[in-house]
Amino acid sequence: MSEFILVRVVVKIMVPFILLFALYVQMHGDYGPGGGFQAGVVFATGIIVYTIVFGIRRAVEAVPMTAVMAMVCCGLILYAGTGFATMALGGEYLNYSVLDSADPVHGQHTGIIIIELGVGITVAGVLTAVFLVFAERRARR
């Protein structure tokens, strides 16, 4: 844990906003700049800043390692699974048009939002996991 109270207080206030901004970038990627990758990086940065200031112990209490591992896998499964879902609905792999039988444009939009979510979850999970395993190794020495 950082010994500077100023750093601790500022980071404690900022981290929720960093995570909220990540979710905004994630959900708004189809209208503004950004998308799943940028959102995932911002989300991971929030968790890493928290870990640097408050230490690995408190960080893994908030974000357990198993949850991070699950994120690493779930994002990719969500993305690849969307492809299989579109195949099951009679389209080609990752042809989102079939996701809405009445309106193919709406289907495309839905598919893009789902796979961007998959990208965001995996990127956030991988970056957090890479940092946490480094920090964990260091803490156990």
Add this chain to the structure above:
Amino acid sequence: MTDEYSIFALVVLLIVLALVVVRLTSLLAVAILAGAMSFILATVYTLLDAVDVAFTEAVVGAGISLTLMLAAISLTTRHEAPWRGRPAERVVALLVSLASGAGLLYATLDMPLLGDPAAPANLHVAARYIAESPASTGVPNMVTAILASYRGYDTLGEVAVIFTAGVCVIALLRHWREGKA
């Protein structure tokens, strides 16, 4: 026109910062200046109307890279170790840098001019993406539409690469239960 002057000024600033980074021995200052360079580069991309690239540069270069660098510095040391090699090695290093820089400059001479409508990249599918993507995907941000829908396979591959890299690092570094002792 003002955009061109701003970009020129920012690129000059970028080169000055790069030279300062080479001279500095405080690793903390180097990491922070590298983050500042990423922000300048993000501004250049914004002036070129590539906001998605600018955003990526800002979050990756100035965000996560800087954070990871600061974490690494907090675990190691704040100052660069003094140079202990022979002077001849420095000359070789300088020659290699100059040669690769000259090679890259020579390669840019073959590139089409910035924004050239006759450039190969603007002649192939770009026109179709611009004309059709908002209507056929319902997504106003064309970059997202191209990455997620038209180039859906590529993006799936990229996520798989990130996944694989992450899993490898976790497998190599994690203390698994049996190794705990």
